[in-house]
Amino acid sequence: MGRIATTVDKQIKLLTDRGLVLDCGEQKAKEHLLDIGYYRLGFYWNPFEIDNQHNFKKDTNFSTVINLYYLDVDLRYLLMRALNRIEINIRTQIIYQVSNNYKNSPTWFSDPKVMKPKFIQDFPKFYDYKFIENNKPIKEHHNKYINDIYAPAWKTLEFLTFGSIYSIFYNLKDDTLKKKIIQHYGIKKVDVFINYFRTIIFIRNICAHSGLLYDANSPLAIKPTPLIKINNNNRHSLNTAIQVIIHFLGKISTNRKVDLEKGIEKLYTQHKHNQEIKNIIENKIGYDFC
Structure with missing residues (x-):
């Protein structure tokens, strides 16, 4: 048209x-x-x-188009459940570890000893009147503590976007503290964690907005480590991004990791009989049926 x-x-x-x-x-x-x-x-x-x-x-056939559409829908559903679990866990780990490391600074996200200057400078753009009004616990906090500029981290960070949580981690000054956080996910290098975090956000945003998933290629090359299986050395493929998600989920819940792997395998197998869709699963998504 x-x-x-x-x-x-x-x-x-x-x-x-x-x-x-x-x-x-x-x-x-x-x-x-x-x-x-x-x-x-x-x-x-x-x-x-x-x-x-x-x-x-x-x-x-029109039915092949529809089957590809529902493959995408069902895959988004499987991944979104896992991504919600991962998002909450990462958010919780950052709140817990940093808040306990700076017990005397409950609003450490605005503390120049903790965070890089640019983040502190930009933060009021997010924590504005609309943010307070739209989030009841934050509004109640300010009604009770009228002199507080911000609510404590364990309240505030619950209402920030996942992208903002990434920004908070990225802008932490203390690399030792960062390493303490990433150890929870079996990762030793901060740059690898940042790379995987950004990959998770990329896929999460596609799923959250009902975007096109089967043809998604990560703009960021996913860093190769023994933790992640990369088929055909394709560091941008959806399958490689899914391996990142599976790894993180496994560090949170072994059972949920197994459920996700079985769910994806079952979904792909349902469409394996259609050669056209099988080719897309193998060549676009990057999944190996062997």
């Missing part, structure tokens, strides 16, 4: 004229288009297009 909206009937004609086979029937195809949307589905039939005119590879 161009710059003018079209009806679902015209969308169907456009797709069939380009060679898409409505193996599920025209009525069901319309239901999918009205449910998911032509534009969003375009990300899932794109792998089956053969030219700039968006013509389809011979014998491309």
Whole structure:
């Protein structure tokens, strides 16, 4: 479609004229288009297009497009459960370790002895009137302690974005304290932890916003360590990013790690019979069925 909206009937004609086979029937195809949307589905039939005119590879079925879409949806669901667990755990570790290291500074995130100057300078942009009003425990704290500039770290950090938690870790001055935090995840080098943290945030943001996952490539090359399995030396693949997630989850809960690995394997196996989708799982996602 161009710059003018079209009806679902015209969308169907456009797709069939380009060679898409409505193996599920025209009525069901319309239901999918009205449910998911032509534009969003375009990300899932794109792998089956053969030219700039968006013509389809011979014998491309509409059901294959839909199956790829639901592979993406189901994979996001599996990963989001794991990512929520990881996010809370990392947040908790930073709050616990830093707060106990600086017991006399409950708002250590604004303490120049603890944090780098740029972070302290920028922090009021996040901790503003809207932030206080939108988060009831923070608002209640300031109503009770009217002279406090900030609520203590164990309150404040619970309401910051995961990206802000990363920024707090990154801007800690004490490298020894950073190493104490990352040891919880079996990681020895701070730069490796930072690399993995950013990878987790990248995948988390895609999942949280229902973004395109199967075709996601980490813009940051994932650092190779014995902790992470990297297929075909592809340090940007989704599968490599998933290995990072699996590693972190395993340091939090062995059972949840096993559940995630089995869930992903089962999901991929469900789609293995379709050669087109199997190729995408292997070549785009980077998963090895062997």
